Amino acid sequence: xxxxxxxxxxxxxxxxxxxxxxxxxxxxxxxxxxxxxxxxxxxxxxxxxxxxxxxxxxxxxxxxxxxxxxxxxxxxxxxxxxxxxxxxxxxxxxxxxxxxxxxxxxxxxxxxxxxxxxxxxxxxxxxxxxxxxxxxxxxxxxxxxxxxxxxxxxxxxxxxxxxxxxxxxxxxxxxxxxxxxxxxxxxxxxxxxxxxxxxxxxxxxxxxxxxxxxxxxxxxxxxxxxxxxxxxxxxxxxxxxxxxxxxxxxxxxxxxxxxxxxxxxxxxxxxxxxxx
Amino acid sequence: xxxxxxxxxxxxxxxxxxxxxxxxxxxxxxxxxxxxxxxxxxxxxxxxxxxxxxxxxxxxxxxxxxxxxxxxxxxxxxxxxxxxxxxxxxxxxxxxxxxxxxxxxxxxxxxxxxxxxxxxxxxxxxxxxxxxxxxxxxxxxxxxxxxxxxxxxxxxxxxxxxxxxxxxxxxxxxxxxxxxxxxxxxxxxxxxxxxxxxxxxxxxxxxxxxxxxxxxxxxxxxxxxxxxxxxxxxxxxxxxxxxxxxxxxxxxxxxxxxxxxxxxxxxxxxxxxxxxxxxxxxxxxxxxxxxxxxxxxxxxxxxxxxxxxxxxxxxxxxxxxxxxxxxxxxxxxxxxxxxxxxxx
Numbered sequence: 063x064x065x066x067x068x069x070x071x072x073x074x075x076x077x078x079x080x081x082x083x084x085x086x087x088x089x090x091x092x093x094x095x096x097x098x099x100x101x102x103x104x105x106x107x108x109x110x111x112x113x114x115x116x117x118x119x120x121x122x123x124x125x126x127x128x129x130x131x132x133x134x135x136x137x138x139x140x141x142x143x144x145x146x147x148x149x150x151x152x153x154x155x156x157x158x159x160x161x162x163x164x165x166x167x168x169x170x171x172x173x174x175x176x177x178x179x180x181x182x183x184x185x186x187x188x189x190x191x192x193x194x195x196x197x198x199x200x201x202x203x204x205x206x207x208x209x210x211x212x213x214x215x216x217x218x219x220x221x222x223x224x225x226x227x228x229x230x231x232x233x234x235x236x237x238x239x240x241x242x243x244x245x246x247x248x249x250x251x252x253x254x255x256x257x258x259x260x261x262x263x264x265x266x267x268x269x270x271x272x273x274x275x276x277x278x279x280x281x282x283x284x285x286x287x288x289x290x291x292x293x294x295x296x297x298x299x300x301x302x303x304x305x306x307x308x309x310x311x312x313x314x315x316x317x318x319x320x321x322x323x324x325x326x327x328x329x330x331x332x333x334x335x336x337x338x
Numbered sequence: 339x340x341x342x343x344x345x346x347x348x349x350x351x352x353x354x355x356x357x358x359x360x361x362x363x364x365x366x367x368x369x370x371x372x373x374x375x376x377x378x379x380x381x382x383x384x385x386x387x388x389x390x391x392x393x394x395x396x397x398x399x400x401x402x403x404x405x406x407x408x409x410x411x412x413x414x415x416x417x418x419x420x421x422x423x424x425x426x427x428x429x430x431x432x433x434x435x436x437x438x439x440x441x442x443x444x445x446x447x448x449x450x451x452x453x454x455x456x457x458x459x460x461x462x463x464x465x466x467x468x469x470x471x472x473x474x475x476x477x478x479x480x481x482x483x484x485x486x487x488x489x490x491x492x493x494x495x496x497x498x499x500x501x502x503x504x505x506x507x508x509x510x511x512x513x514x515x516x517x518x519x520x521x522x523x524x525x526x527x528x529x530x531x532x533x534x535x536x537x538x539x540x541x542x543x544x545x546x547x548x549x550x551x552x553x554x555x556x557x558x559x560x561x562x563x564x565x566x567x568x569x570x571x572x573x574x575x576x577x578x579x580x581x582x583x584x585x586x587x588x589x590x591x592x593x594x595x596x597x598x599x600x601x602x603x604x605x606x607x608x609x610x611x612x613x614x615x616x617x618x619x620x621x622x623x624x625x626x627x628x629x630x631x632x633x634x635x636x637x638x639x640x641x642x643x644x645x646x647x648x649x650x651x652x653x654x655x656x657x658x659x660x661x662x663x664x665x666x667x668x669x670x671x672x673x674x675x676x677x678x679x680x681x682x
Binding site: 067113141153299303304313314333335337338 | 416443451560563590591592595604618642645
């Protein structure tokens with residue numbers, strides 16, 4: 063019984079809980095020995111579970127360059143996530159992974175100017191890549207980040223954005239919120255229109271993540287600006303149980319999001335049936 | 339080749355089951371299914387089982403692990419027991435092919451060790467078909483129902499069961515039971531050949547024997563996906579999932595937790611892509627309509643699986659879904675409707 067079994071998780075201890083927004087918390091997880099549970103690449107996911115409640119796939123929001131712990135930014139929206147949000151520090155969970163294909167940070171992204179566009183909790187998987195790029199700054203060009211959410215209070219990782227990303231050389235952060243707010247002096251409006259307004263150079267590689275409807279319209283905006291779909295990457299989310307392409311539910315056409323994704327290039331997505 | 343009189347089969351079953359579990363078609367309350375052989379069991383080798391033979395390797399429900407929780411602490415308890423060897427007897431050619439199809443899911447990296455342990459310990463004794471049913475269409479998938487593979491192949495003809503070992507596992511089983519057998523001769527082989535010929539004749543005349551699969555190729559994935567006929571095909575589908583539960587190649591599973599008096603048990607069980615909650619998440623459902631779920635099942639078997647597995651279809655033409663569908667819809671009708679003009 064020494065065979066590696068992918069369905070059997072390891073125990074993780076929640077060592078820190080950060081309340082990012084009214085419905086998003088970021089959980090820091092290590093093993094009982096205080097180590098990072100496993101090594102991952104930017105954009106990969108893991109199954110997190112509370113026995114008796116459920117198990118679900120979450121993107122790993124911490125950067126692979128962080129060797130100490132894993133972080134998951136999780137929005138409260140269902141049964142398991144409600145339970146996770148009620149946790150206190152010290153609670154044990156189970157984790158298994160990493161799953162899926164990462165963003166091509168060592169190949170296609172290398173040497174490129176990057177444009178990250180996120181909506182709401184869609185920042186969670188991108189944060190992993192963005193911080194990876196910060197830690198390997200010499201390998202990448204300029205970085206633009208467009209991030210929008212419903213309100214100022216719904217911006218995930220606002221602290222890190224303000225204190226770190228905005229002060230990083232050759233990093234341009236463009237924030238927007240859906241509706242005006244008295245304390246907000248930044249841009250107001252939806253992400254797709256904001257992207258068009260900002261009008262980026264088409265020599266950039268774009269990475270897009272957010273609610274499906276935001277991805278759809280932002281992709282249209284990028285195309286309008288002259289981007290080709292081969293320059294745009296996104297990451298998908300569908301229901302998963304196994305994480306390894308066997309339980310049969312997260313497929314889009316002949317591709318499994320857990321195994322062949324979650325990262326897809328938009329021209330590759332175009333070849334698949336529109337069922338995600 | 340060896341032979342044993344059919345009226346002595348119970349001796350053979352008793353002998354095999356004295357040292358190892360023997361799973362074979364048994365009739366209980368009028369329904370025949372694979373089940374463990376016990377004294378007095380009503381073994382029935384002449385009809386197709388209602389459910390397929392996949393249970394032996396991929397059980398309808400199986401425990402994966404247990405958890406003990408105390409306060410904030412969680413302990414994982416490995417519940418995997420050592421799998422003992424067993425004999426799976428009376429597997430038809432269609433079901434045997436289904437194991438090869440499931441292997442391509444569960445035995446590719448990362449290997450499903452729960453499946454693998456059972457697969458390694460199972461000795462498969464196949465049985466050649468002599469009385470195909472009207473719903474059968476295995477020949478459409480290039481399966482020879484009269485000549486199944488397996489560790490041992492058996493044939494029933496003229497009052498005898500003929501026995502031919504094909505593998506080391508088969509030889510080992512043969513050694514353990516050969517006292518009960520007599521040697522078959524060329525006369526016997528002539529009888530088997532005659533029966534094979536007759537069976538093939540029947541098979542070729544079955545209603546779905548000539549469904550043409552050539553229209554289902556991975557390069558037509560989007561064309562087939564967008565075919566307008568899915569609407570009429572799926573219109574009456576109740577989403578009951580019967581087809582998926584009797585199917586030998588349906589591999590989709592769910593993982594669920596169950597709170598017991600002694601911790602939490604995590605098990606997996608068969609699931610069905612025909613069900614609305616199969617893809618339902620807190621934020622939405624990628625397959626909201628029965629049309630999408632219906633299409634998923636057939637596209638998976640006829641296009642997606644072949645696309646990832648060198649053109650091999652994930653259907654064996656066993657016809658169980660043909661018999662079980664409450665609205666008389668089935669994969670053969672789907673193939674005929676959207677599979678191109680050769681099906682007209």
